Amino acid sequence: MNKRLLIGPAALFLVWAITAKLHLIDPFFLPDPVSIIGKLFGLLGHDGIVPDLLSTLWRVAVSFIAAITIGLPAGLVLGTSERLYRSVEFLIDFFRSTPATAMFPLFLLVFGVTDASKIAVAAFSSALIIVFNTAYGVMHAKKSRILAARIMGAKRHQIFRWILFWESLPQTFVGLRSAASLSLVVIIVTEMFIGTASGLGRKIIDFQITYEINAMYATILMAGIVGYAMNLAFVLAERRFLHWSGK
Amino acid sequence: MPAAISVKNLRKAFDGGELYDNLSFEAERSAITAIFGPNGSGKSTILNILSGIVPHDGGSYEMPGLERFGLGYIFQNYRESLLPWRTNFENVALPLEIRKIPKREIRARIGKLECLLGMSFEWNRYPYELSGGQQQMLVFMRALVTEPKMLLIDEPFSALDYENNLRLRECLQAYHAAYGATVLMVTHNIEEAVHLADRILIFSKKPSAVSESMENMLPYPRSRNSLPTDGFHKAKDEALLAFQKAANL
Numbered sequence: 001m002n003k004r005l006l007i008g009p010a011a012l013f014l015v016w017a018i019t020a021k022l023h024l025i026d027p028f029f030l031p032d033p034v035s036i037i038g039k040l041f042g043l044l045g046h047d048g049i050v051p052d053l054l055s056t057l058w059r060v061a062v063s064f065i066a067a068i069t070i071g072l073p074a075g076l077v078l079g080t081s082e083r084l085y086r087s088v089e090f091l092i093d094f095f096r097s098t099p100a101t102a103m104f105p106l107f108l109l110v111f112g113v114t115d116a117s118k119i120a121v122a123a124f125s126s127a128l129i130i131v132f133n134t135a136y137g138v139m140h141a142k143k144s145r146i147l148a149a150r151i152m153g154a155k156r157h158q159i160f161r162w163i164l165f166w167e168s169l170p171q172t173f174v175g176l177r178s179a180a181s182l183s184l185v186v187i188i189v190t191e192m193f194i195g196t197a198s199g200l201g202r203k204i205i206d207f208q209i210t211y212e213i214n215a216m217y218a219t220i221l222m223a224g225i226v227g228y229a230m231n232l233a234f235v236l237a238e239r240r241f242l243h244w245s246g247k
Numbered sequence: 248m249p250a251a252i253s254v255k256n257l258r259k260a261f262d263g264g265e266l267y268d269n270l271s272f273e274a275e276r277s278a279i280t281a282i283f284g285p286n287g288s289g290k291s292t293i294l295n296i297l298s299g300i301v302p303h304d305g306g307s308y309e310m311p312g313l314e315r316f317g318l319g320y321i322f323q324n325y326r327e328s329l330l331p332w333r334t335n336f337e338n339v340a341l342p343l344e345i346r347k348i349p350k351r352e353i354r355a356r357i358g359k360l361e362c363l364l365g366m367s368f369e370w371n372r373y374p375y376e377l378s379g380g381q382q383q384m385l386v387f388m389r390a391l392v393t394e395p396k397m398l399l400i401d402e403p404f405s406a407l408d409y410e411n412n413l414r415l416r417e418c419l420q421a422y423h424a425a426y427g428a429t430v431l432m433v434t435h436n437i438e439e440a441v442h443l444a445d446r447i448l449i450f451s452k453k454p455s456a457v458s459e460s461m462e463n464m465l466p467y468p469r470s471r472n473s474l475p476t477d478g479f480h481k482a483k484d485e486a487l488l489a490f491q492k493a494a495n496l
Contacts, residue, residue: 144327151298151320152342152393162341166332244331247375 031214040218049219055198057226059115059187060180063122067179070123071130072172078131079138079168080160092132100125100186104194113195122186126179133175137168170245177234184227200226251276251310251397251429252297258305259292266292268454270306274446279423279430281440283486284450285494290433291323294399297431310397316346319395319428323402325386329374336370339389346393360392363425364418380411387415391422398422400432404439413471416443420468437490441483442469449486451493458493461486 013033019025020032043049078085100121107124111117141164149159191201200223207216238245250273257270266289274280282290295301297308298320310318322328329338336357343353361367366384374382383406390398400419404412420443423430434440440447444463451458463482465473473479 142327144322144324145330147300148320148322148328149341149345150300151318152345153316154345158345162344163330166330169332244373244375247331247373 028213031217036214036217036221039214040221043215043218043222049200049203049222052198052200052203052219053222053226055196056184056187056191056200056223059119059122059191059199060183060230063119063183063187064126064180066119066123067126067130067183068176071127071175071179072134074127075131075134075172075175076138076160076165076168079135080164082139085135085139092128096125096128096132100182101189104190108194115196118187118190118194118196121190122183125186126183129179129182130172130175133178134168134172137171137175138164140171141167170242173234173238173242177231177238180230180234181227184223184230188223249276249311250274251278251312252280252308252431253311254293254297254306254308256306257293257296257303257308259289259296259301259303265454267456270456272448272457272460274429274431276429277427278445279419279432279443280446280448281444282431282433282448282450283435283437283440283490284455285452286435288450288452288455290435290450291401294320294401294431294433298399313397316342316393317396319390319393319398321386321390321398321400321403323405325383325406326379328386329382329389331373331375334371334373335368335377335385338374338385339392342389342393356392356394357388360388363421364388364391365421366418380407383407383411384415384418387418394426396426396428398428398430398432400430402433402435404434404436412439417468417470419443424468437483437486438474441465441479441486442474447486449489449493452495459489461489 016030016033020027020030078088103121103124104117107117107121111120145163145167146159149163154162187199188201188204190196191199192205196202200219203219204216204223207213207219252274254273255271257267259266259270270289270293282293284290292301296303297310298318330341333341339357340353343356348356364387366388368377368381368385374385377385383403387403403419404415407415416439419430422428430443432440432443441463447459447461447463448457449459449461450456465478465482
């Protein structure tokens, strides 16, 4: 591991610890980092946030899988026909630019105050990112490779399977990575504001209301760790499966 | 010998103007024909038209007796035509997979070609791990593995160092001798044209036409030892003169 990677976190920890020690900010709002890390370990024990963590992960996983199931095939199909893509491009761009949070009320109306509404709103916004990136990847496949396959006598479905699908993968991965992060963001936010019994978002807001500031920070830290771990998993998968990307 | 490629009064225009207004030539069956000419004279375009990836505007061309899958095409831009997600073996196997040929036969065919050309690769590695010269050889093998009766080649040696260049010329001759394939190659290197071709067609500037069709009687096989001979120099000088005339130099 590159040692330089540790410099940033170490510096942040140091500045935070000094700020807390010198009471530069009211310790009620900014407790020292060691006590927050201790609190996080405490919360991972009995009666802690583990069930909330699992609920959040489950919602993120379901919404992400739903987004892939819809977004990936749609992106592949739209990418193969530029005319088809152009005809829906405005819709994709419009809804991609609309904040997902603005659509909560709509999804609440349709799905009620249930897990389904949270999952649906996260899946909807993530699917759009996957569609856009996958279609883009297919459309920007290297023409020379397609021509080479055509001259070899490849049929349309063979070109799709052997060339276009693979060509789109690096860009698809960019989409999947952003979509996973967005799913987590949307799920955490919806847990805060739509009636939920469990979830990291719910815990963060509960701890804030009851002024358990250490626990609030620890739960935020947990959410950050989840997001980072997801991102890292994608980076590692990319290195393993897309070793050829850009070559 | 009957013509394997016959181009008659071909017309093609691009946005920049007329490329050919009346292009006609023939390429003899089982011979190596080289097209040599100035930049922008539509040398590559004629290969693209013949292979069916670029439409023409008028006139006609024929390739009598050419069966489906009977055509091999070697692109100038080898880096962009190899598939980096496939291993070296899978890249060469691709045209055979397209024809749904069983794995065992694919292995046998690639083995046979390795023997003929005297080249081998680390088959389980990837094209991006190879040097430019090796990548071009891989493209060569991919085009030859189907044993095409017609081979269209677009400046195949342009990106290679001299040693690899000479090696590939010998591979091309070995394949040609073994299969009697008709080869139409585009080049901007007069030495390559004289070294390999039975006939050299010299294209004029736009709108292009064949300004000279030169027969090259040097005997095959033409090894690297053929290059310093008097016969080679004479043929090269003739071709250069014809080119200078065509390009108004």
